[in-house]
Structures are given as C-alpha cells and as structure tokens.
Amino acid sequence: MRENERGNTFNKETMKKIIRVGIIGLGGFAGSHHAAVQNLEAEGECRLVCTCDPAPDKFADKMKKFQFAERGVKVSAHYCDMLDTHGRDLDMVVIPTPVPLHAEMHQACVERGLPVYLEKPPTLDIAELEAMLAVEARAVRQTQVGFNYIVETVCQTLKRRVLAGEFGPVREVRLLGLWPRAITYYTRAAWAGRLMMNGRLVLDFCMGNALAHYVHNLLFWAGDHSLFSWAEVQAVRSELYRAHAIEGADTVFVEAQLSQGKRFRAAASHACSGSAQTEEWIVCDQATVIRTQTQGARIEWHDGRVETLASDTRNLLMENHRAYYDYLRGVTDRPLTRLADTRPFVQLCDLTFIAAQSIAPVPSVEVTRSRISTTQAGQSEEYVAIAGIEAAARAFITRGQWPSAAGVSWARPGGSATPNDLPQLSAVVKAMMVAPSA
Numbered sequence: 001m002r003e004n005e006r007g008n009t010f011n012k013e014t015m016k017k018i019i020r021v022g023i024i025g026l027g028g029f030a031g032s033h034h035a036a037v038q039n040l041e042a043e044g045e046c047r048l049v050c051t052c053d054p055a056p057d058k059f060a061d062k063m064k065k066f067q068f069a070e071r072g073v074k075v076s077a078h079y080c081d082m083l084d085t086h087g088r089d090l091d092m093v094v095i096p097t098p099v100p101l102h103a104e105m106h107q108a109c110v111e112r113g114l115p116v117y118l119e120k121p122p123t124l125d126i127a128e129l130e131a132m133l134a135v136e137a138r139a140v141r142q143t144q145v146g147f148n149y150i151v152e153t154v155c156q157t158l159k160r161r162v163l164a165g166e167f168g169p170v171r172e173v174r175l176l177g178l179w180p181r182a183i184t185y186y187t188r189a190a191w192a193g194r195l196m197m198n199g200r201l202v203l204d205f206c207m208g209n210a211l212a213h214y215v216h217n218l219l220f221w222a223g224d225h226s227l228f229s230w231a232e233v234q235a236v237r238s239e240l241y242r243a244h245a246i247e248g249a250d251t252v253f254v255e256a257q258l259s260q261g262k263r264f265r266a267a268a269s270h271a272c273s274g275s276a277q278t279e280e281w282i283v284c285d286q287a288t289v290i291r292t293q294t295q296g297a298r299i300e301w302h303d304g305r306v307e308t309l310a311s312d313t314r315n316l317l318m319e320n321h322r323a324y325y326d327y328l329r330g331v332t333d334r335p336l337t338r339l340a341d342t343r344p345f346v347q348l349c350d351l352t353f354i355a356a357q358s359i360a361p362v363p364s365v366e367v368t369r370s371r372i373s374t375t376q377a378g379q380s381e382e383y384v385a386i387a388g389i390e391a392a393a394r395a396f397i398t399r400g401q402w403p404s405a406a407g408v409s410w411a412r413p414g415g416s417a418t419p420n421d422l423p424q425l426s427a428v429v430k431a432m433m434v435a436p437s438a
Contacts, residue, residue: 001013003217003311004171005039006205009255011044011045012147012426016044016045016046016329017091017136017329018044018047019045019046019047019091019092019325019328019426020046020047020089020090020091020092021037021046021047021048021049021084021090021092021093021094022048022049022050022083022086022087022090022093022094022114023037023048023050023051023054023093023094023096024051024052024082024093024094024095024096024097024105025051025053025095025096025097026051026052026053026056026059026062026063026195027053027056027059027107027241027348028096028097028098029096029191030051030094030096030097031062031131031346032096032317033096033317033321034048034051034062034066034316035066036317036321037094037321038066038071038320038393039318039319040318040322040325041071041403042055045322045325046321047071048071048073048140048327049073049074049086049089049090050073050074050076050082050089050090051068051073051074051075051076051082052075052076052077052078052079052081052082052087052274053075053077054077054078055077056075056076056077056156056289056353059117059240063198064302068177075085078104078339078399079105079108079290080139081109082316083108083109083114083303084112086255087112087113087114087344088364090319091115091150091328092114092115092116092117092324092328093109093114093115093116093117094116094119094208095109095116095117095118095119095235096146096176097119097273098191099121099123099124099191099202099204100191100197100198100392101200102118102119102122102123102132102201102281103123106118106122106132106135106136106143107135110135110139110140110143111137111138113140114140114433115139115140115141115142115143115324115328116139116143116144117144117320117321118143118145118146118147118150118339119143119145119146120145120147120212120213120216120342120344121208121209121340121345121346121349122145122339122346123146123346124194124201124204124208124316124346124349124350125200125201125203125344125346125425126347126350126422127425129339129343130341132339132383133339133343135332135341136339141327141328142323142327142334142338142339143284143328143335143338143339143427144320144323144327144335144336144337145218145335145337145338145339145341145342146317146320146337147212147213147216147217147321147336147342148213149213149214149216149217149221149316150216150228150310150318150334150337151316151319151323151336152209152312152316152319152335153312154291154296154297154309154312154329155217155312156227156310157218157309158221158253158282158289158291158309159220159221159227160193160227162221162282163226164411166286166287166423167284167285167286167287167289167299168284168286168287169283169284170221170262170282170283170284171262171263171284171285171407172262172263172265172281172282172380173218173219173221173222173258173262173263173264173265173280173281173283173311174264174265174279174280174281174283174397175205175211175215175218175265175266175267175268175278175279175280175281175359176266176267176268176278176279176281176393176397177211177214177266177267177268177269177277177278177280177395178206178238178267178268178269178276178278178389178390179206179210179211179268179269179272179273179274179276180270180274180276180371180383180385180395181210181248181250181270181271181308181383182374182381182382182383183244183245183381183382183383183384184278184291184381185226185269185270185319186244186245186246187347188319189291191204192204193205193244193246193247193248194247194248195247195397195432196247196430196433201425201426201429202248203248203349203350203353203429204248204266204419205220205240205248205249205250205252205349206222206249206250206251206252206269206270207231207252207254207266207268207352208350210260210270210348211278212345214278214280215266215348215349215401216262216337216342217280217347218266218280218435219231219233219258219264219344219348220298221280222260223283224259224266227364228334228336228337228341230341230344230345231259231260231262231264231344232258232344233256233257233258233264233344233347233348233351233419234256234258234259234260234418234419235255235256235257235416235418236254236255236348236351236352236354236355236416236417236418237254237256237353237354237414237415238252238253238254238255238351238353238354238356238414239252239253239254239356239360239403239404239411239412239413239414240252240269240272240352240353240356240358240359240410240414241269241358241359241360241361241362241386241410242360242361242362243361243362243367243384243385243386244270244271244360244384245350247433248359248378248430249356249359250269250270250271251268251269251270251362251386251389252266252267252268252269252352253266253267253392253393253396253402253403253414254266254283254348255400256348256353263398264348264411265396266376266397266423267392267393267394267396267402268396269386269389270392271367271384271385271386272383272385272390273370273383274282274388276294277390278292279291279292279397280292281397285302285339286301286302286303287299287301287302288300288302291391292310292311293311295311296309296310296311297309300380304397307321315378321364323335323336324336333410337393347419347422350422350425351417351418351419351421352415353420353428353429353432354413354421354422354424354425354428355414355415355416355417356415356429357415357428357431357432358412358413358432359412359432360411360412362386363408363410365384365386366410367384367385367386367387368384368385368387368408369382369383369384370382370383370385372381373412384411387409387410388408391409392406401404401412
C-alpha cells in the first residue's frame with residue numbers, strides 16, 4: 001500500500017484506490033456489512049476507518065471478532081461525532097440502521113459531502129422519499145441503495161435478454177414469498193411490525209422489508225427503457241392480513257398495473273410454516289421464467305424447450321460493495337440502484353396500504369402455533385401460520401384468485417388505489433391503527 005499527497009491509499013499491485021469506509025452501527029444487519037468490509041479489506045479493496053454505536057461497550061466481543069484494534073478502527077458513540085471527527089478521512093459511509101433513521105442519517109452524510117451506501121428499503125413513506133431525493137440533489141456522488149440482487153450476473157443477463165425481446169413481450173411479473181418468521185422477529189426492535197412510531201410512518205411489513213429485494217426485482221424485470229430501469233406503478237389492488245400480534249401486516253396479496261400494460265402480482269407472508277419459498281416469475285409471450293435463489297432460473301419456452309441458468313454463488317453483499325467502490329473510483333457511471341430508482345418500489349408499498357384500507361386480523365381459530373427447534377442444544381422458537389396460506393398464495397400467483405373471492409374463511413375484500421391517492425397515506429394508516437380487532 002502507498003499514499004498519495006492527499007492521504008488516499010492505493011493498492012500497489014493494481015494502483016486501485018482503496019475506498020475508506022465508515023459504517024454507522026454495530027448491531028443487527030450492520031454486522032453483515034462489517035464482515036463484508038473486513039473481507040474486502042483483506043483483498044485490498046477498502047479500509048474501515050471508523051464506526052459508531054450508542055452503546056459500543058455492548059459489542060466488545062464483536063469488535064474483537066472484527067479485529068478493530070489490529071485494524072485501527074475508531075469507534076464513536078454517535079454517528080454525528082463519527083462524521084465530524086473522521087469525515088475528512090472517508091470516501092463513503094454505510095447506513096445499515098433501522099429504516100426510521102435512514103432519512104436523517106442520509107442527510108447528515110450528504111451535507112458533509114460524503115457518499116452513501118444506504119440499506120434497503122430507503123424509507124416506506126413516499127413523502128419522506130421525495131424529501132430525501134431533494135437532499136440527494138445536493139450530493140457530491142449518488143447514493144447506492146442496497147437492493148442486493150441487481151448485481152447478480154444472472155439477473156442482468158435475464159434483463160438484457162428480456163430487453164432484446166428474446167422471450168417476447170413481458171406480460172406479467174409475479175412473486176411468491178412465503179418466509180416463516182418466529183414471534184421474536186417482531187420483538188427484536190421497537191419499530192418491527194409497526195405502522196407508525198413517534199408520529200412518523202414506519203410501515204414495516206413483509207413486502208417492504210424482508211422480501212423487498214424480490215419486489216424491487218419484479219419492477220426491474222418490467223422496466224423497459226434500459227438495463228437499469230424499473231416499471232412505474234399505475235394502479236394497485238390489495239388485501240392485507242395479520243396473524244401475529246403486531247400493528248402492521250404480516251401477509252399481503254397485491255396486484256398492480258404497471259407501465260406499458262404489464263401486470264404485477266405478489267403473495268407474501270411471514271405467517272406460514274415449513275421452509276422459506278421464494279419464486280420470481282417473468283411471464284412473456286414466448287416463455288415463462290421462474291427464478292429462485294437456490295435453483296437459479298428456469299426458462300420454460302412455450303414450445304416445450306426448457307433452459308436453466310445457475311444462481312450466482314458470490315457473496316452478494318460484498319459484490320454490492322465492490323460495485324459502489326467502482327462507481328466511486330469512476331470505473332462505472334452510476335450505482336446499481338440509485339435513490340430515485342426506488343420511487344416505484346416505495347409507491348407500490350404505500351399504495352398497497354391505501355388500496356387495502358384496513359388490515360384484517362386472522363381469527364385465532366384459523367392460526368396454528370408451533371415450536372421449532374433452532375439449535376442443536378434444543379432451543380426453540382414459536383411460529384404462527386395462517387390455515388391454508390400456501391394454497392391461497394399459489395392460487396393467487398398462478399390464477400389471480402383473490403382469497404376473498406375464493407371463499408377462504410379468514411379472507412376479506414380489499415380495495416384499489418392509484419398514485420393520485422398517495423396523499424391519503426398518513427390518514428389511511430392512522431385509521432388502520434384505531435380500527436377494532438376482529
């Protein structure tokens with residue numbers, strides 16, 4: 001390694017600028033970013049300069065694990081102290097903190113001239129996103145939002161083939177997302193499963209958080225202007241449900257009309273049992289592509305041919321870091337997902353709430369509870385599952401059959417909304433919070 005006159009470090013073998021990184025946070029998903037940066041630092045890609053946490057003493061074991069002392073990592077108790085003390089020594093800041101903190105932290109970095117890697121979702125409040133975009137207009141470099149799968153080779157290969165018209169016009173994009181989550185998933189943080197907190201919209205729900213990567217992917221498949229384009233949302237229908245004891249929704253059925261006549265359909269739930277199931281569908285005139293994270297992509301041609309594409313086996317969080325480093329070095333001309341690229345995703349999430357108008361509590365008689373072992377030592381966690389949720393989700397994905405129209409006992413009709421209804425979001429959510437339980 002060597003330094004130039006401005007103190008920037010370069011990898012001597014490649015003369016590649018080593019990106020100087022600060023990470024806000026030590027707990028939660030910040031730990032995954034610390035692991036990724038430590039690995040990339042060993043490869044000569046970056047260097048972790050500093051990090052912070054309101055209670056750093058709680059993470060003594062983690063700091064030892066990540067060899068902070070040996071690596072010379074500085075630790076602050078507040079993110080503003082970190083930025084003010086070490087900002088001149090940074091090329092970027094990673095923000096993997098709770099979603100309600102994203103806007104203020106993004107603004108603090110931009111105002112100090114620091115590029116930002118912002119974890120997904122940037123926010124689930126369209127008004128807050130527009131305010132963040134106004135801040136972003138003053139940024140020295142564009143923010144990258146951490147939707148991980150856009151970096152995948154197979155993801156970009158499929159999109160190029162879609163744009164080339166190889167499969168014929170795209171008609172529909174679909175998502176089946178059944179991800180069981182223990183009751184403790186909703187007690188891990190004060191904002192988990194909340195609609196509002198301290199007077200601000202949170203809207204934590206399965207489609208907007210845990211399954212957000214895949215929803216973003218579907219809008220990516222339907223974007224038809226260029227490789228990095230996402231379809232616009234024109235109208236939404238939805239039904240929302242809850243089986244967990246939370247404010248928000250743990251189960252969602254949503255259908256949307258997208259730009260250029262394409263249709264979006266998703267069924268997602270954390271109130272389910274068994275192994276996690278994730279399927280992305282791209283339905284075209286000549287072929288249907290079904291993609292999973294474990295089995296790659298299966299292209300089922302309508303003439304009977306079948307083609308498979310292997311999954312990307314790389315560490316995608318590390319690859320997203322590499323991609324942003326290349327953008328900061330000037331190797332590429334844009335981040336993978338810019339803040340502005342998330343507008344369709346945030347609008348879709350908000351319109352899902354506005355269209356549904358309410359969250360239907362699933363009656364207790366329609367919910368099963370089970371304890372599942374989580375460790376070899378016999379520790380277990382409690383899970384809840386809605387009766388018949390997998391069958392209802394598959395009927396919706398494959399046939400467009402709404403649970404409320406299929407006579408499902410726990411189902412209730414939802415409603416519809418368009419982007420013109422977005423100003424109603426806050427009022428609709430507040431009404432949901434005072435609605436009586438079933």
